[in-house]
Amino acid sequence: MYQAFIFVLRKELLLAFRQKTDMVTVLFFFIIVSSLFPFAVGPELSILKIIGPGVVWVGALLCSLLALHRVFETDFNDGSLEHLVLSGEPLTVLVIAKVSAHWLITGLPVVIVAPLIGLQFGLSVDSLTILLITLLVGTPVLSLIGSIGAALTLGVRGGAALTSMLILPFYVPILIFGAGAVVADAQGLSIDGHFSILVAMLCLSVALAPLAIASAIKIALE
Amino acid sequence: MNIWKYSSPQYFYPLAKKMATIFFVFAAVFTVWGLYIGFFVAPTDFQQGESYRIIFIHVPAAWMSMLIYLIMSFWAAIGLIMNTRLSSMMAHALAPTGALMTFVALWTGAFWGRPTWGAWWVWDARLTSELILLFLYIGYMALRASIEDPRRADRASAILALVGVVNVPIIYFSVQWWNTLHQGASVSLTKSPSMATSMLTGMLVMALAFWMYSIAVSLIRVRRIIRDREANAAWLAESSGAQ
Amino acid sequence: MQWESIADFFAMGGYGLYVWGSYIVTALCVVFEILDLKKNR
Numbered sequence: 001m002y003q004a005f006i007f008v009l010r011k012e013l014l015l016a017f018r019q020k021t022d023m024v025t026v027l028f029f030f031i032i033v034s035s036l037f038p039f040a041v042g043p044e045l046s047i048l049k050i051i052g053p054g055v056v057w058v059g060a061l062l063c064s065l066l067a068l069h070r071v072f073e074t075d076f077n078d079g080s081l082e083h084l085v086l087s088g089e090p091l092t093v094l095v096i097a098k099v100s101a102h103w104l105i106t107g108l109p110v111v112i113v114a115p116l117i118g119l120q121f122g123l124s125v126d127s128l129t130i131l132l133i134t135l136l137v138g139t140p141v142l143s144l145i146g147s148i149g150a151a152l153t154l155g156v157r158g159g160a161a162l163t164s165m166l167i168l169p170f171y172v173p174i175l176i177f178g179a180g181a182v183v184a185d186a187q188g189l190s191i192d193g194h195f196s197i198l199v200a201m202l203c204l205s206v207a208l209a210p211l212a213i214a215s216a217i218k219i220a221l222e
Numbered sequence: 223m224n225i226w227k228y229s230s231p232q233y234f235y236p237l238a239k240k241m242a243t244i245f246f247v248f249a250a251v252f253t254v255w256g257l258y259i260g261f262f263v264a265p266t267d268f269q270q271g272e273s274y275r276i277i278f279i280h281v282p283a284a285w286m287s288m289l290i291y292l293i294m295s296f297w298a299a300i301g302l303i304m305n306t307r308l309s310s311m312m313a314h315a316l317a318p319t320g321a322l323m324t325f326v327a328l329w330t331g332a333f334w335g336r337p338t339w340g341a342w343w344v345w346d347a348r349l350t351s352e353l354i355l356l357f358l359y360i361g362y363m364a365l366r367a368s369i370e371d372p373r374r375a376d377r378a379s380a381i382l383a384l385v386g387v388v389n390v391p392i393i394y395f396s397v398q399w400w401n402t403l404h405q406g407a408s409v410s411l412t413k414s415p416s417m418a419t420s421m422l423t424g425m426l427v428m429a430l431a432f433w434m435y436s437i438a439v440s441l442i443r444v445r446r447i448i449r450d451r452e453a454n455a456a457w458l459a460e461s462s463g464a465q
Numbered sequence: 466m467q468w469e470s471i472a473d474f475f476a477m478g479g480y481g482l483y484v485w486g487s488y489i490v491t492a493l494c495v496v497f498e499i500l501d502l503k504k505n506r
Contacts (some may be wrong), residue, residue, distance in 0.1 A: 148385055152378045158368040166366055166382060169357040170389050173396035180400065201392070208388065212381055219377045261474075266467055272478035276487045283491070322494050331489040337483050435495070442502050 004089040005097045012101030022070065026063050026106045030050055034079040034117045037177040043191060044078060046123045052121030053182035054175075055132055060110050061119070061171055063113045064142040068161045068167075071098055072217065076143045076154045082221055091217065092210040099147045099213070107139040123182075130185050137198045144209035145170050151216035230335035231308050231448045232457045238441040238448075245438035252431035259424035273337040275419075280330035282429035283323045285346070285456075286436055287355060290320035294362075295387045308444075310376035311451070313383065314366060315444035319436050327352050347398040354393055358386045372451055381442035 037055045041047055045168060075081035083093050114135050115128040123131065149167035153159065181194035227233045227399035260278035266276040294316040301310030331349050332342045343349070362379055452458050467496040468474040 110333050145385075148381070153368070153381060154366060156365075156368045159366070161312070162364060162368055165357075166361040169354045169361065170385065173389075173392050176396045176400045193382060197396075212385055216378060219374055219381070222374065262468075266478065271480060273480035273483050274475065275480075275484050279487060279491050319498070322498055326491050326494055329490050333483045337480055350476040439498060439502065446502065 001089060001093055004087070008084070008097035009101050012098060012123050013104065016101070016105045019162045020140070022067065023105050023109060026067050027044035027109045028064045029066060030059050030110050030113060031117065033062060035120065038120070043098055049186075050183075051117060051122065052073050052123050053179045056114050056117050056119065056131060057135070057138075057175055057179040060107075060114065061142060061175060063106055063110050064139060065147055065160075065164050065167065067102065068146045068163055069153075071102045071150045072145050072154055075150045076220065081217065082158045085221060091214040095147070095210045095217070096206075099143050099210070102188065103140050103143040107143055111135040111139055112149070117133065124186070125180050127186055130182050130191065134181045134195070134198060137195070137202055138174045141198075141202050141205045142171060142175050144205040144213075148209055148212045148216060151213045151220065174198070177201075185221065229306060229308050230310070232451055232455070233409075234308055235448050235458070236284050238445050242438045242441035242445075245434045245441065247314055248331040248418055249431050249434035249438055252434060256424055256427035256431050259420055259427060264424050265418055269349040270338060271335065275451070276330050276334040277421075278424050278428045279432075280327060280334055280434040281425055282353060283330060286432045287324040287327050287352065289433075290323060290389070290436060291355060291358070294320060295380075298376075298383040301376055302380040302384075302461060307376075307451075308448075310380065311444050311447045312378065312440070314376070314447055315357055315440045316436075317363050318443065319439050320329070321356060323365065323432070323436065324352060324356040324359055328356065347394075350397045350400075351394045354397070355390070357359055358390070362386070375453040437464070 028082065034055050037051065041051065057102060072081060075084070085091055087094075106219070111132065115132055118128045118131050146167050149163040152166065153163045176192045179196050181191040181198070184193050184194060228237055256278060259277055264275070264450070266272055266376045294313045297309045297316070298304060298313035301308075301313060328349065331352065335344050335346075336342050339346075362382055365382055366379045371380055449458065475481055475485070
């Protein structure tokens with residue numbers, strides 16, 4: 001079981017590193033989208049400071065969405081997803097491996113670059129640290145929940161747009177507590193509550209999302 | 223009499239028609255009764271004037287939008303676990319009515335908010351949650367519509383509905399945390415001791431009317447779904463002559 | 466009964482737009498839903 005996990009994770013990462021365009025595209029998408037906001041609202045640093053955390057969070061969320069359809073789609077199309085299901089290994093474990101790979105490839109780079117974007121919005125070092133931590137806890141939840149949508153829409157017309165439509169409402173709580181933590185801290189409030197809830201959401205989605213994803217994959221393959 | 227036979231589309235189909243008629247009659251009676259109380263018995267609210275009369279449709283629609291989501295998910299889950307076709311069809315039939323109720327709740331909420339809060343839209347916890355609920359309904363229907371195979375559509379949308387049921391309380395809680403600005407503002411009417419009994423009665427009767435209406439419409443819709451999906455079944459051809 | 470005339474009833478104490486705007490749209494939704502179900506028959 002452990003070996004199967006490592007095997008799938010390695011395969012995914014190897015493929016991603018061999019073809020770096022995916023990673024690079026997502027990363028630059030994040031940087032460009034976030035950089036658009038100052039043009040839209042003006043260069044006033046006091047305003048940018050307020051919207052900064054929200055912009056970074058929405059950017060991270062869009063990046064997660066952007067790469068979602070690749071989590072299972074290529075494997076679904078070339079039939080290797082069916083092999084995985086029939087391999088006899090628990091599907092939930094394989095699913096966690098694939099989602100982890102998705103997060104490592106698209107989520108983690110975004111988290112690492114986020115403080116740089118934060119600097120552009122005039123966030124303080126404190127705010128940047130909190131932004132980094134909340135993103136680190138929150139983006140895996142985005143990948144997990146998003147993968148449910150990706151699995152449900154396998155081979156369905158409408159593709160990426162449909163996936164986004166299904167999934168975005170479920171992103172609302174993470175957005176609220178993720179960006180909210182940075183704002184609360186800037187106002188001098190405690191962020192223990194925000195942080196605990198983010199961690200709780202991570203635990204809940206680690207426990208439940210793989211089950212939903214696995215059943216969705218089975219349904220798609222029938 | 224074996225009631226379980228009605229879990230088969232074939233036997234449910236004619237029963238649904240009879241039940242729908244009965245529920246439509248109930249809905250009509252309750253609507254007339256409720257509107258009579260709402261407009262002619264209930265007094266003017268001393269704070270909000272006549273604008274409060276929107277609650278006679280706003281609150282029932284909001285209640286139904288949430289209740290229908292729960293019932294829809296319940297049938298979807300039964301369909302998923304027990305593999306019963308009719309349950310999935312019920313879930314399918316409930317979604318549009320639920321979405322409509324959500325829309326009505328939002329619309330009337332905006333029309334109530336304008337005179338009460340001075341804005342058509344306020345990012346109040348209830349309104350915002352209701353908006354997200356509308357998105358969930360739309361997602362459910364979109365997923366269903368885009369999958370061709372009806373059995374796969376049943377099961378995939380059931381999973382989405384269940385994910386929704388787990389998330390709805392989390393979303394509601396988050397949105398409330400996010401905005402405590404309007405605490406009490408939208409409920410003051412139902413909670414305040416000044417609320418006349420006739421106001422409450424009117425609201426409850428209208429809620430019954432909305433409930434009966436939702437059942438009736440969903441039954442009609444489930445008949446349509448049965449007709450579409452069992453188009454090749456011999457029993458349908460036989461009964462269509464009799465119906 | 467608090468209405469003195471039909472005009473008074475429709476004015477809704479100055480809130481006519483909001484009250485009737487809500488009720489009419491709700492009624493339209495119901496009519497639309499029923500018509501939609503009839504049409505597909």
